[in-house]
Amino acid sequence: MGEVKLKRRDLLKIGGATCLTALFTPLNNLVPFTNFAEAAESESKYEITKKIPQVCARACECDCAYNVVVGVDKTTGIERAITIEGRPEDPVSRGKYCIKALGFVDGMYNPDRLLVALKRTNPKRGVDEDPGWVTVSSDEALNEIIEKMKEHKREEMVFCSPGDPYSNRLCRSLGVRRSDQRTECFGTHYYLNSLMVTNPPNKYYSSTYTVTHSLWGFDYSNTKYMLWFGFDSFSKCGKAGILNHIAEGKRNGTKIVGFNPLRTPIADGMMDEWYPIKPGTDLAVALAMIKIMIDEKIYHEDFVKNYTDSAILIDADSKFHITDSDGKWMAWCTEHNRMEPIDSCDAPALDGGPFTVTVDGKEVQAIPVLQLLQENVKDCTPEWAAEISDVPADVISRVTRELAEAAPNVCLPNLKRDPAGPNYSNSWRLMHAINTLHALTGSFDHDGGVLFLHGVKIPWLEDVDPLAKPYPPLPEKSPDFRHEFPVTEEIYQKKDFSAPGHYGMIGYGLYKGNDTKVVVFKGPHRGLAALIQPQMTEKALEKMDLVWDWDLYPDDIVYWCDYVLPAPHQYEEGKLDIRQYYPKYPSLVGGEPVQEPPGDCIGWGAIAKKIGLAMAPEYWTTDGSSDPEKVIEGNMNDAALKALGVAENTKEFLTEQDGIWVDKKPYENYKTLREIGYGRPNGRVRLYIDEFAKVSHEPLPKWAERWTAAEGEYKFSLLITRAAWHMHADPNFINNRALNDLSEKNYIDCVWISPNAAQELGLNEGDPVIVETNPKQMKELPRPVKSKVHITDRIARDDCILLFHGIGHRSKWLQHGRWGYRDGDLIPQKYPEVSKPHDPTGMGWVEDVYVKVAKA
């Protein structure tokens, strides 16, 4: 553009002429300026009409309590839910909430919401087929579904559903297997926690459906020292119920040390030390820490001796805990030089042995658990761990000593998609090691450490509406192969039917098998994006007799459904929730519907009762009859409130107590562990897991190589995280154009790669790329991901790339949802032969994948 040069005289001429012209040109319709402040948004854009208590039970593990603010939008004159307001009295959220809670508000009014039942008329399923939807009433659709289900044997059906009370009763009464989609998030945590500490069923095992079934939270506010094994994933960046506590702890001086190949914004600001660990090697660091603590005897001796099984003797032959005839655990008494029940032993040996003892008249060699643990980690020196993990040896040693020094006010938080979760086949070993470190530091059930839920329970459906007769047995085989994993099958069948299933194998099971004919998807609103290798499930569903879904949106799973039933929005349901993720105090919070579900929406409880009454009425009536007048009420919330003496019923709780109750008594350290742990009534943490020994897996934490390895061009370890404003691929968020814009401006739709790796591949910022799984890992139905790269040194290593979960719907019925790639396309379905040798729970896998990145 050329430079404008004007003389002063010219300027005056132009200015004068312009002003004169302006003066004589008619300017119509001008109005006087109003008061500036008035015109410039000095008034609220809405007028509040009511505030309705709600609980965020689906966005993450926090379950924040807040109010949904309803008001009249002054521009439109329409009354609607406007926004959220915090509830400072809630122990979890303390007046905070996150962007997802706000997104849910607008999700209620999303024009793509499913408000009527859909019925397929074109029998051919698939993404390229027009289903020929016709609308029917939900009642009519359900009647037709029931008639079709009746045509099938129970072995031919599977429910893909979380273990909520109604799903459980429905599946058990029909004698149908349930495969739980939550596996990929927290199956590892659930089973390890169950096998080491919480020992379900126990007095606090609650029917409240919370996302991880954990009975504890972490005292981020009061802890002195935290170790994060990948805890600071991008998804954590949005979890207000956790973050408000972490921030308080940080301001109080908590030291945070993290290991993560990614440098997240939380690491930028809140971590004192961050080490870009090699993906999948966290276990080496954790084992080295265990070794240092035991060798240097810097563990919490009182806790280890009195609240764990460290002194319990293990039979060297059977590999199980030794018990007396009453089932009491036995220890070696160093005072009396004999085996004694642990609860009456004054001087239990923590090391030494083998001791010769007599069990059932037979002489056996016995070794204390802690001694076995020490032997397991004898080669795990800090130098050895440093070689594997790239975390310096001196750091491992120093951090371990600092952790021990700060104990018991320490914690190693682990939830969902942290490395201790579903990430690797070795995740179960890491989870085992982390729980062991919690035990060695005495931080379990301790203020400033791991807080146990206590003093509150919501009963199970069976407690308030007892069964007239026992449930029928479940089919011997499960389409998700759970029956091939005795560790998880036993808990599911005998202890906790709500336990997570093997969803990472359901696609393989349906694709390879021919027994299943009916598949039920209980949303909730995530469709195929919640699955790994959904292409296998898609293919499998094409051959089914009946597929139906209960969903908030017509997401991409409906391409394969015969019927889709419209679900209410989460703010259209009542709730009662325990404060599980910061259970410092016994507490209950309630939520009431913000509005009546629009259209022909139908609740899951109503669906379960209707199917139950039609197909197994004896389990759904108060007297075991078929009389629909006697259908069970299922009011667990009222029962919980009454049992605790909080209120007579939910209505009274909501109206007279604003739906919140907190018993602010001081936390009693180690009290709950005694009540729920192993060896009750003197409950303990069980470091040594007999169930693993039974299936020839390591009963104590031990090193194992990663399941998979880099190979040729397939050299990038696949890391997955999620934007703070996404939850799986819930269309509440990804069908929101404003959130999509936020995502795009933060590169969430890109493949993140380190500058060095990008340079080596000749990639520039924004270049289109194809990401492909090693075909040796994904032998069938590969579906490479197409995207563009974002080059960033937040990827701190050159041996990994980052993808974002929670995007990538393909439904043409979502106007903004068909956006981004789907990470699950790159993660192969598991199957028993590949999983069993590595993982007794079958829950780890998701990031045990190596990929190739190439310019598209």
Add this chain to the structure above:
Amino acid sequence: MGKYAILVDTTFCTGCNTCYYKCIQENRLLESAERGIVRTMVFTKDNGLYHHRCMHCEEPSCIDTCPSGAFNKTPEGIVLYDNQPCLGCKSCVIACPFNIPQMDTEKGNIVKCTMCYHRVSKGEQPACVEVCPTDALEFGAYEDITNKAKQLAADNNLNIYGLEENGGTSVIILTKEDPVAIGYPEVSKSVTKARGPKAVVGAAAVAALAYAGIKKYSDRRAEIEGKKDE
């Protein structure tokens, strides 16, 4: 009411953008936000978090450059925009050294933060501050906020952005890394004067723009009135 300021301590910010969406709901801006026009957004950059939001300058360039008085600074230190006198000339868009005002061409108005004047004037905090999960945002008296910012910066070896930029602002941002390296605009400590059309062709150009803008406004108003009559 005295003068106010907002402290943004990015060492406690996680980039969750709850502030982004709360602002959208509080100010009923979803339709504009769907087109990418918003008052605040947090960007996750390589070296830290970039908060894109009006800095509410002591001597705002938008006020200085606006030919029609569409901007004003309240005694509380808040820079407000009024659509009514706005000519749509985008002088403010060009002039702002922080690249804040955005023209919403569909609605024909400038979009920028009001520091929730409607809440602040009632003694409440701005919505973004109230909602921040980690209290990385803090609202308070200007003196208190600037003193706290200086103290935190000294204690934790942080950079301060906004205290002196463009002659000083009412939004003070603390960062671990150099703010300019993160992505914050490099802004002179002295007030940026007339970066917009005034600097190019002087008063005549402003007059011409003013005329064009008023004419456009007048025509548009006629169009709206016409539609109302239909």
